Every structure is written in structure tokens, then in C-alpha cells.
Amino acid sequence: MIHITDNSSGPLHRVPTTAKLLSLLILSVLLFATTSALFLLALAGCILAVALICSRAALAQWLMAWTLLFTIAVVVTWTWVSSGLEAAIVVLLRLSALSLFATIVTATTTIGQFIDTITALARPLERIGLANARDIGLAIGLVVRFIPEVQSRYAAIADAHRARGLKMRIATVVVPVIIGTILSADEIANAIDARSIRAQNAKRD
Structure with a gap:
């Protein structure tokens, strides 16, 4: 991974x-x-x-x-x-x-550091009732981290194709990227749960 x-x-x-x-x-x-x-x-x-x-x-x-x-x-x-x-x-x-x-x-x-920092910076917005700081931190943190993640996965798969002399095809490129991204969801979910973000949001709901 x-x-x-x-x-x-x-x-x-x-x-x-x-x-x-x-x-x-x-x-x-x-x-x-x-x-x-x-x-x-x-x-x-x-x-x-x-x-x-x-x-x-x-x-x-x-x-x-x-x-x-x-x-x-x-x-x-x-x-x-x-x-x-x-x-x-x-x-x-x-x-x-x-x-x-x-x-x-x-x-x-790390993704945890991104989420924590963005959440802290968004606290003033939460105090005046404009937004939820945890939701902003989670959303921005995941976007910032996930775009380079997908790019790196694609680059690694493309390098593997070139090393084996294989042609780049949608099925052999997109599918591994999707699978790898889904597998990394466990790590992201653990980071979210460690900060009790989902539990706290559920209580508010």
C-alpha cells in the first residue's frame, strides 16, 4: 500500500x-x-x-x-x-x-494532524453558528490528503505496467486504483474514530 x-x-x-x-x-x-x-x-x-x-x-x-x-x-x-x-x-x-x-x-x-488543525482553525465559525468545525476539518483534511494519494497510486500502477511491458488499459489501471483507495478507508476510518468525530456527530443528530 x-x-x-x-x-x-x-x-x-x-x-x-x-x-x-x-x-x-x-x-x-x-x-x-x-x-x-x-x-x-x-x-x-x-x-x-x-x-x-x-x-x-x-x-x-x-x-x-x-x-x-x-x-x-x-x-x-x-x-x-x-x-x-x-x-x-x-x-x-x-x-x-x-x-x-x-x-x-x-x-x-499526517491526516490526523490536518483534521485537528483545520478543526481548530474553524472553531470561530462554529462559535457564531455558521458551521461545524469538526465537519470542516474532516472534509478539508480528507480532500487535501486523498488527491495526492490517488495520484501516487496511479503513478505506481503505471510504473508497474511499464516495467512489465504491459499496455495501459482502463480495467488494469482504474480497478487497482479503486481497490487500493477502498482498502485505505480503514486507516481513514480509524483516524476518524480515534477522534470520536462520528460519535459526536451522531449525538448531535
């Missing part, structure tokens, strides 16, 4: 989830607030260095996310055609740096 989380005990694993999410927000603002290719290149270089030093698993996962990389390539190509090479380079650096850093965050944070 493939897990998106890098289970090695690196320095990024010990950084609080709130700090990592805040860093991702600040980075997003910095990346889109400037059009300087040199500044963006420096930021991208720093993020790449962090990945190489602290979380090579995250870098590997990012490189295997072919749908993400293909999307970036399409956007960059369109920008090049419509706005020129310099604008395309800026877009490339922005999207690459942001997506890589987001991958580092998800690779060094």
Missing part, C-alpha cells in the same frame, strides 16, 4: 501543522505578488533545496504527479503563446514552486 506521507522523522515532520499551512499561505501571496523572474527563481530554488534536504519523498511524489505537471505545462505553453516567453517563465516558476511546497506540506503531515 502506498502512503503519501513521508514517515521518516525529518525536521519538517516536527513543525506544527498550523505553521506549515501559514507558510503555504504566505508563500502563495509572495509568489503572486511579484512578477520578478529572478525573485521567483530564488524562491523556487529555496523550496527545491528544502525538498532535497528535508523531504526527498515529497519531491518524488511531485515528479510522479503527471496530471499536475501536465496541467502546468499546458498553462505555461498557453501563456508563452499569448503573452511571451518572459510571462511564461514567471507562470512556470510560480506554479512549480507553489505545487512543490504544497506537496512538501502534505508529505510531512
